[in-house]
Amino acid sequence: MHARGYYVDRRMWTDVVDLHAENTTVKITNGATFVGKAGVRKVLERMGPEDLTQGVNNDHPIFYMLVEVHKNGQEATARGIEIAMLGDVNTHAASWEFNVFRNRFVKENGIWKVQHVEITPLIVADYYKGWGNGGIKAPNAYVPPFLDVIYGSVSQQLSLKRATNATVEDLERRLRRSAAYDGAENQSHGYGYFLDDLQAAEMGALFAKKGHKASPFAGYFQTPERITQANIASYGTNRSALRSSISFHWRPQPVILVSEDGRSATLRARLLQPSTSVSRAGGLNSAIYHDQVVLEDGKWRLWSVTIDEFYWQSSSWKEGWSNAKPRNGSAPNPEPAGWTKKYPPDLTLVDIEERESTFRGGNGRFIEWPEIQRMWFQYRNPVSGRKPEWYWPGCVPCQVRKDWSLEANGYQEPHSGP
Incomplete structure (x- = not known):
């Protein structure tokens, strides 16, 4: 579902349709129901044609998703919140949408596919007027059913017996894989919280011994110590406990x-x-993060962190994302972060060449919103295996620094698609 959301952001309709089963349906609460893959595309195209054009924002961030896997292991239901942040710089229109989704999935030949999508709109509001008066559409009183996140008592669960031919070693491996998901997500959120509070040492301690991190508009620093010092070089240490900004x-x-x-x-x-x-x-x-994590000395650690920024920006809360001014095409590229002159990175964004060329600090023409920045993916389509236009598997700097890769350090590279 999360992968589907990223395709929706970019109006990658072909990739969205690929994620659906043949007998799929899409239902809009208090609206129409669309059947089959052709119906899915019809719903999507109500947002606009395939692919983004200059000045169009179609972001649909997903929050609070819960997944209930059915006891047969072949079906699942997901429920969550989608906050659409829509707009067009060309017309200065911008809006919010708050939706609840409740979707069903089915496993076919070992691959999870979307079988049914149900979207319940809660609020649609003009960005500049807000939602304080109820928005621009009548509110929806229907509440989609919540998931049954508790199947029964622990004793009932322990009494279940299921025959399996798996070895103990394979069961342990599968358990490690499940735990890896939680470990990766925990490190991801911990990283964000420490950055919020500019806790450099705590943030650096999240990294593996040979881990590396991209500092915005600068380059990569390797090892927890270097990562910590780069954060200090950027933000300093003499900060008041009473902050004036965040x-x-x-x-x-x-x-x-x-x-x-x-x-x-x-x-x-x-x-x-x-x-x-x-x-x-x-x-x-x-922006978008492209990261890797590893299990080191029994603890999950960040191995690689790359930030691609920005895809869109607002100059202020008042102006929003639909009042951006196009960048002067004859203006020189902005300089890399100034603090790097006193604390240079181990690898600059220029060193990575084409992959970072359109971001600030890269070696090509800088692309800034409302122009549409290239969107990179580490993985292929999870169902069809289709390669995205901008495809970069593995860690971002590892094609230049192969000694930084997972495989060069005794770890497996996760599969990038089916």
Whole structure:
């Protein structure tokens, strides 16, 4: 479901349709029901044609998703919240949508597919007017059923017996893979919280001994010590306990791919960054993380962290994301982060060449919202295996620094698709 959400953001309709089973349905509460893959595409195209064009924002961040896997192991139900952040710089239109989704999935030949999508709109509101008066559509009083997250008492669960031919070793491996998902997600959120509070040492301690991290607009630093010192070089240490500003690092909607042995994982997460300040206008930014985590000395650690930023920005809460001004095409590229002159990275964004060329600090033409930035993926379509236009499996700097890769350090590279 999280992977589907990222495709919706970019209006990658073909990839969204690929995720659905043949007998799929899409239902809009108090609206129509669409049947089959053609019906799925019809619903999607109500948002607009395939692919984003300049100035169009179609983000649909997913929050609070719970998944109930049915006892047969072949079906599942997911329920969560979708917050659509929509807009068009060309018309200066912008809106919010708050929806509840309750979707069913089915496992076919070992691959999970979307069988049914049910969307219940809660609020639709003009960005500039807000939702305080109920929005621009009548509110929906229907509440989609919640999931049965507790199947019964512990004693009832323990009494269940299921025949299996699996060995103890294979069961342990499968348990490690399940635990890896939780370990990866926990590290992802911990990283965001420490960045919020600028706790450099605590953030650096999340990394493996040979872990590396990209600092925005600068480059990569390797080892927990270097990562910590880079954060200090950027933000300093003499900070008052009473802060005058903050940029939050919300990292929702993880897509986590775990290695076969359960000792490493690849993680994609969204950065939704609200900010506020007493001295300047706050706003919202959007970016994407491409990370890896490993199990080191019995603890999950961050192995690689890359931030691709920004995909869209708002100059202020008042102006929103649909009042951005196009960048002067003749303007020089912005300089890399100034603090790197006193504390240079181990690997610059320029060193990575094409992969980072359109981001600030790279070696190509800088792309800034409302122009549409390239969207990179570490994985292929989870159902069809289709490669995205911008495909970069593994850790981002590892094609330049192969000694930083998982495999060069005794870990497995997680599969990037079916």
